Amino acid sequence: TKIAVFASGSGSNFQAIQEAILRGELNAQIKLVVTDKPDAFVLERAQNFQIPTFAFQAKNYESKAHYEREIIKQLRDKEVEWIVLAGYMRIIGQTLLAAFPKRIVNIHPSLLPSFPGKDAIGQAMEHGVKITGVTVHFVDEGMDTGPILSQAAVEVVEGDREATEKRIHELEHELYTSTLKKLFEN
């Protein structure tokens, strides 16, 4: 399965997916890494694996439809079948959704529908929940909405954001890989 990973930041999920592919656990190829942040660390990670990248800046385009058309060109060029969002901090527009119907997935660091949007881990700690987790879901026009594919729970380490975050990220790396595996096998 030919996939593209979209990320705006560190790219630890990208790395976990690529490592699972290299270990032979996931039958896929990352054909392209797409980012809206030309200085995102994910670009360095992609280079280390010699995976092609496409970096754009939204401000250089007239509208979301315009930059999404450019992204689609890049994806078609690489024959990408699935889009995997991993810390991509933009809402996917109608242009991209229509080009990849039911072929875009996202990971979010909470048990949706609780705590959508930015800083889900901070939101969960602020609220004082004892259990939070990770969700993988199909992407629709909303923010962190769309049919849920898989979830896993973790206990919050009270008063320790860093430790909680570490647990969540480790769980993300496992859950994303195993969910993609099931998705691509069907």
Ligand code: GRF
């Ligand atoms: C992850 O927590 C993901 O769930 C969220 O953004 C974060 C990205 O982390 N949507 P990384 O860039 O993969 O390290």
